[in-house]
Amino acid sequence: MLDGFLQHVDQQSSLALADGVLLPVQAQERHVSEKNMRFLVRWVSNLAVKDASKQSVPGGPRDPNFNPFLPPDPALTVGDYFATHNTVLNKFALSAQHLVLASKQFAEQLEPLSLAExxxxxxxxxxxxxxxxxxxxEAGGASQRHKHVQWIPDLDNNPSLRLYLSGLPQVALPGERHQHTGLDFAHIFIRLPYDSLQGWGNADHLAAALLQAYETACVVLGLRPDASGLLPAHNILIGQGWMLLVPRQQEMAYGISINALSYGGCIYVREPEQLDLVQKQGPLHILAQVGVRA
Known part of the structure; x- marks a missing residue:
């Protein structure tokens, strides 16, 4: 049960903000529409602070000796709600209640996701x-090797899968696979057990359905573990009754780091000039540059 969970998240966030430990991003934003899909492009001025914090660590954020999740900072850690994962406030929160769900035992980020996640x-x-x-x-935008997934709430202007819904079937059965005709890169949408009025339903059934959808998507898109058991880079988004999986070939396009939230309609840039660049090139073109050719 998650009774009081978000209240605890908010309490911990207030304490971390007051102590200067939580550094939510400060953004100026612009709307850019393409193929009837509405994107937000956000210039986040304090991403430079995040970059500097990475550079101050010997070996960088992917050095195995640098692991902010083992143990997580107590000032950023929410109560012990899950047996397998710590609930941690994202230090550089892109939204209120932006959570990192990090495995309590170290595992590589590109090990296949499990039922636990x-x-x-x-x-x-x-x-x-x-x-x-x-x-x-790394090519999928991950800044840490320690295995983790993330969550943000459904708030106005937060990333979501809503921008794709007009290009997907309004009625689809759980497990159905679809592609969006407006996307010029490899991807797959898989319908999940979801009712627009009643929501997701039973959490245990949903977890099993998520694992099955993920494994199916990996097979369809040819994502197979290598000799060390790691998958190729990819992004996953889950919301509005769908799972979207996108294979990745690189992290950057035009000097802009692309992560899963970019595929949810929010592209974050570090320089104000990049707002114009994304508008000129088009957000879908930017996403295609870091994806895999369809």
Whole structure:
């Protein structure tokens, strides 16, 4: 049960903000529409602070000796709600209540996701909706090697899968696979057990459905573990009754880092000039540059 969960998140966030430990992003934004899909492009001035914090650590954020999740900062850690994962406030929060759900034992970020990850996400999605997402590997926008998934609530202007709904079937059975005709890169949408009025339903059934959808998507898109058991880079988004999986070939396009939330309609840039660049090139073109050719 998650009784009082978000209240605890808010309390911990207030304390971390007051102590200067939580550094939510400060953004100026612009709307850019393409193919009837509405994107937000956000210039986040304090991403430079995040970059500087990475550079101050020997070996950088992917050095195995640098692991903010083992143990997580107590000032950013929410209560012990899950047996397998710690609930941690994202230090550089892109939204209120932006959560990192990090495995309590170290595992590589590109090890295939397990029922444990989807169980944690399903409990939060079932109780509060919102968007679950995953940055698989450095080329997928992950800044840490320690295995983790993330969640943000369903708030105005937060990333979500809503921008794609007009290009997907309004009625689809759980497990159905679809592609969006407006996307010029490899991807797959898989319908999940979801009712627009009743929501996600049973959390345990949802967790099993998420795992099955993920494994199906990996097979369809040819994502297979290598000799060390790691998958190729990819992003996952879960919301509005769908799972979207996108394979990735690189992290950056035109100097802009692309992660899962970019596929949810929010592209974050570090320089104000990049607002014009995304508008000129088009957000879908930017996403295609880092994806895999369809």
């Amino acid at each position: 989807f169980t944690v996400l399903s409990k939060i999605l079932n109780a509060y909706g919102g968007l679950g997402f995953y940055n698989g590997g």
